[in-house]
Amino acid sequence: MNIIGFIYDLDIANGETKRLVCPNCGRNxxxxxxxxxxxxxxxxxxxxxxxxxxxxxxRSSLTVADIKKLxxxxxxxxxxxxxxxxxxxxxxxxxxSLISWCAKWRINxxxxxxxxxxKEHRVVFPVIHDNxxxxxxxRSLGNRFPKWKRYGKNSLPYVHGSGSVAVVVEDCVSAAxxxxxxxxxxxxxxxxxxxxxxxxxxxxxxxxxxALDPDALPKTLQFAKELRGYVKDVKVLRLNDDIKYQRQDxxxxxxxxxxxxxx
Ligand SMILES: [Zn+2]
Numbered sequence: 001m002n003i004i005g006f007i008y009d010l011d012i013a014n015g016e017t018k019r020l021v022c023p024n025c026g027r028n029x030x031x032x033x034x035x036x037x038x039x040x041x042x043x044x045x046x047x048x049x050x051x052x053x054x055x056x057x058x059r060s061s062l063t064v065a066d067i068k069k070l071x072x073x074x075x076x077x078x079x080x081x082x083x084x085x086x087x088x089x090x091x092x093x094x095x096x097s098l099i100s101w102c103a104k105w106r107i108n109x110x111x112x113x114x115x116x117x118x119k120e121h122r123v124v125f126p127v128i129h130d131n132x133x134x135x136x137x138x139r140s141l142g143n144r145f146p147k148w149k150r151y152g153k154n155s156l157p158y159v160h161g162s163g164s165v166a167v168v169v170e171d172c173v174s175a176a177x178x179x180x181x182x183x184x185x186x187x188x189x190x191x192x193x194x195x196x197x198x199x200x201x202x203x204x205x206x207x208x209x210x211a212l213d214p215d216a217l218p219k220t221l222q223f224a225k226e227l228r229g230y231v232k233d234v235k236v237l238r239l240n241d242d243i244k245y246q247r248q249d250x251x252x253x254x255x256x257x258x259x260x261x262x263x
Contacts, residue, residue, distance in 0.1 A: 025052035088119040158188040166205040211237040
């Protein structure tokens with residue numbers, strides 16, 4: 001068992017404690033003998049069963065949102081909480097690994113306004129709504145964990161492009177790719193679920209196309225069902241590969257969803 005992976009997946013916030021069935025010795029769902037605590041980024045875990053000796057600790061850096069919360073005396077953060085880009089996220093200044101990463105995906109760093117995280121060596125996608133940067137998400141250009149890091153706590157999606165057709169995708173790269181084609185807005189959920197804030201955002205479009213990875217068909221159908229109450233026309237794009245690879249047949253299918261075609 002990978003205990004570090006297990007702990008990371010719990011995504012435990014600063015100040016939070018969780019009691020769970022022990023991943024090492026737990027047999028009974030009602031026996032929550034395993035405790036995990038995050039105290040100022042110091043994550044400690046142990047099982048209090050005498051026969052089980054699992055315990056450990058690791059340090060995680062506090063997120064910007066954690067720090068703000070501490071400064072506000074533990075108050076909760078709302079979606080409209082102003083977001084400040086961390087000072088170590090700066091203009092990319094032609095950073096070579098960032099430029100070649102973008103070239104690999106055939107996306108334009110300047111058109112997308114991408115930034116660079118000098119501390120963790122990440123390419124940073126600003127999440128912009130109503131001309132305001134409300135959050136940002138950075139993808140590691142090296143081997144830094146996690147691969148994608150969210151800097152703030154806003155739940156709005158990452159979007160790119162303009163038009164009347166929203167294309168719901170899994171990540172920023174796909175959204176950037178899709179938004180590069182006329183009449184589409186690429187909308188990346190940055191998570192595994194369709195949240196209330198995503199649905200509210202998508203409600204402004206007349207058409208939404210769900211274009212998740214081909215292996216995510218059950219999720220695709222679920223999203224389509226959930227969106228039908230919000231968007232008039234919900235469609236499913238059956239891809240052969242992840243849209244960010246821009247396979248010719250996939251792109252042709254995507255373009256067939258243009259509402260202004262034939263004009
Ligand atoms: Zn145990």
